Amino acid sequence: MTAGAPAQRGVPLWQLLCPVTDIVAGVLAGQSYAVLADRVAPPLRAGAQALSFTVLRGWGRARALRGLLAPGTPPPLVDALLCSALALLWEGTSYPAHTVVDQCVRCARSRRATQHQAGFVNACLRQFLRRREALQSQTEEVETACWNHPQWWIDLLRQDWPQHWQALLHASVRPAPMVLRRNRRRIDQPSFLASLQALGIDAHPAGDAAVVLDAHQPVVGLPGFGKGWFSVQDLGAQRAIPLLLQGDFHPRRVLDACAAPGGKTTHLLEWLDAEVMALDIDPQRCARVRDNLDRLGLHATVLCADALDPTAWWNGQPFDAIMLDAPCTGSGVVRRHPDIPWLKRLQDVQTLSQVQACLLDALWPLLRPGGRLLYATCSVFRAEGSDRIDAFVATHPDACPMPAPGHWLPGVPSSMQSWGDDMAALNDAPWGHDGFFYAVLRKVAQGAGA
Numbered sequence: 397m398t399a400g401a402p403a404q405r406g407v408p409l410w411q412l413l414c415p416v417t418d419i420v421a422g423v424l425a426g427q428s429y430a431v432l433a434d435r436v437a438p439p440l441r442a443g444a445q446a447l448s449f450t451v452l453r454g455w456g457r458a459r460a461l462r463g464l465l466a467p468g469t470p471p472p473l474v475d476a477l478l479c480s481a482l483a484l485l486w487e488g489t490s491y492p493a494h495t496v497v498d499q500c501v502r503c504a505r506s507r508r509a510t511q512h513q514a515g516f517v518n519a520c521l522r523q524f525l526r527r528r529e530a531l532q533s534q535t536e537e538v539e540t541a542c543w544n545h546p547q548w549w550i551d552l553l554r555q556d557w558p559q560h561w562q563a564l565l566h567a568s569v570r571p572a573p574m575v576l577r578r579n580r581r582r583i584d585q586p587s588f589l590a591s592l593q594a595l596g597i598d599a600h601p602a603g604d605a606a607v608v609l610d611a612h613q614p615v616v617g618l619p620g621f622g623k624g625w626f627s628v629q630d631l632g633a634q635r636a637i638p639l640l641l642q643g644d645f646h647p648r649r650v651l652d653a654c655a656a657p658g659g660k661t662t663h664l665l666e667w668l669d670a671e672v673m674a675l676d677i678d679p680q681r682c683a684r685v686r687d688n689l690d691r692l693g694l695h696a697t698v699l700c701a702d703a704l705d706p707t708a709w710w711n712g713q714p715f716d717a718i719m720l721d722a723p724c725t726g727s728g729v730v731r732r733h734p735d736i737p738w739l740k741r742l743q744d745v746q747t748l749s750q751v752q753a754c755l756l757d758a759l760w761p762l763l764r765p766g767g768r769l770l771y772a773t774c775s776v777f778r779a780e781g782s783d784r785i786d787a788f789v790a791t792h793p794d795a796c797p798m799p800a801p802g803h804w805l806p807g808v809p810s811s812m813q814s815w816g817d818d819m820a821a822l823n824d825a826p827w828g829h830d831g832f833f834y835a836v837l838r839k840v841a842q843g844a845g846a
C-alpha cells in the first residue's frame with residue numbers, strides 16, 4: 397500500500413488522532429465531514445484531514461478487523477480510535493507501525509471517554525501486529541472489508557452496474573487530483589499554464605479550459621486566485637455547460653435552480669452573456685455563490701429560495717434554459733468525500749430520488765417551448781439518474797431527450813466512448829473524473845413532434 401497519510405511535521409500523531417477519532421465517530425453518527433472538520437483547531441486541520449480520509453477509505457476493512465479482535469462493540473469513541481489505528485496500520489502511512497500503536501494508546505489515555513480502555517486498545521493493536529496475515533485471510537471473504545463500502549452500497553451498485561460495480565468501487569477509494577477550470581474571460585490557457593510553471597507547480601492541460609495539478613495546493617497560493625483566473629472544479633463537473641450549450645444554443649434567460657456554491661453558474665457566465673438567476677435554498681451557500689461571482693468578475697441575480705415552490709419567487713416569464721444540479725447522495729464523488737458511504741443510508745437514495753422527481757416537476761413549467769433543461773446529479777445510482785429521467789420523460793410528452801452521456805462512471809473507460817473523442821479521452825486520462833449523470837431535455841411545443 398502507498399502511504400495514504402503523510403506525517404504532519406511538528407505535531408505528534410496522538411494529537412492528530414484525537415480529532416480523527418471525533419470526525420470518524422461523528423460521521424458514523426450521521427454528521428458530515430465538512431461540519432466536523434470545521435471544529436478541528438486550525439493547526440491540526442490539514443493533518444487530521446489527511447489521516448481521517450485514509451481511515452475512511454479503509455473503514456470497511458478496519459471494522460471487520462476490529463470485529464475479529466474484539467467481537468463486542470466497544471463504546472463509540474473507543475471503537476472509532478481503535479478502528480482508525482487499524483485502518484492506518486492496514487492502509488499504510490508514513491508512520492512506523494509501532495509509532496501508530498504507541499500514539500494511539502497515548503491518545504486513548506489523554507481523553508476521559510477513552511482513558512479506561514487504553515489497555516484494551518493496546519492489546520488489540522498488538523494482537524493485530526502479531527496475527528496480521530491470519531486476520532487478513534479471515535477478512536478476505538467479507539465484501540465490506542474488501543471493497544471498503546457498506547453492504548447496501550455494494551449491493552445497489554452490483555444491481556445497477558453488473559459489469560462495472562467492481563471498477564466503480566475501486567475508483568471510489570482512490571484519492572482525486574486537484575482540478576482547475578480556467579476562467580476564459582480572464583486568461584488564456586498557455587498564460588495560465590506558464591504562471592503555474594513559474595511557481596514550480598506541475599500541471600497538465602485537460603482539454604481547452606481544465607488543468608489538472610500533480611499535487612493538491614492551498615487555493616489562495618495559486619497564481620491569479622484573487623484575480624479570478626480559475627475555479628476549482630472536477631473534470632466531470634466541467635462537462636455540464638458544454639452539454640447544455642451543444643449545437644450553438646445561446647439562451648438569454650437562464651435559471652440555475654440549485655446553484656450553490658456556483659460552480660456551474662459561473663462556468664455558464666464564463667461562456668456567454670446571459671441573464672442568470674442563481675437560486676439556492678441555503679443562505680450560507682448563497683453567500684458563497686456571491687463571493688465566487690465577485691471573484692470571477694461575473695454577474696447573476698442570487699436568490700435564496702425553494703426551487704420546489706416557484707410561486708414564491710417566479711415572475712411568470714419563462715426561461716430559455718434551466719440547470720437542475722439536484723441534491724443527491726453524492727455517490728459519484730466519494731473519492732473527494734470518503735465520508736459519504738458511511739454517512740448515507742439506503743433510505744437516502746429513495747428520499748433524494750423523490751426530491752429530484754419533485755424538483756423536475758416543479759421547474760419544467762418554467763421553461764419556454766424550445767428551451768432546454770439540464771439535469772445533473774453527482775451520483776452513480778440509477779435511481780438518481782437514468783431511472784429519474786426515464787420516469788419523467790414517460791409522463792411528460794413535451795420532454796424530448798437530447799444527446800447526453802447519461803451516467804458517466806468513474807473507473808469505467810468504456811462509459812464515454814460513444815460520446816465524442818474528447819470526453820472519451822478525458823475518461824481514459826490517468827487522473828480520472830468524478831461520477832456524474834447528465835441529461836438534457838428539450839421542451840417541444842405541445843402538439844408538435846420531437
Ligand SMILES: C[S@@+](CC[C@H](N)C(=O)[O-])C[C@H]1O[C@@H](n2cnc3c(N)ncnc32)[C@H](O)[C@@H]1O
Binds near residue numbers: 655656675677704
Ligand atoms: C449539488 S449542489 C449544487 C452544486 C452547484 N450547482 C455547483 O455546480 O456548484 C445542490 C444544491 O441544491 C441546493 N438545494 C437543495 N434543495 C433545494 C431546493 N429545494 N431549492 C433550491 N436549492 C436546493 C443545496 O443547498 C445545494 O447547494
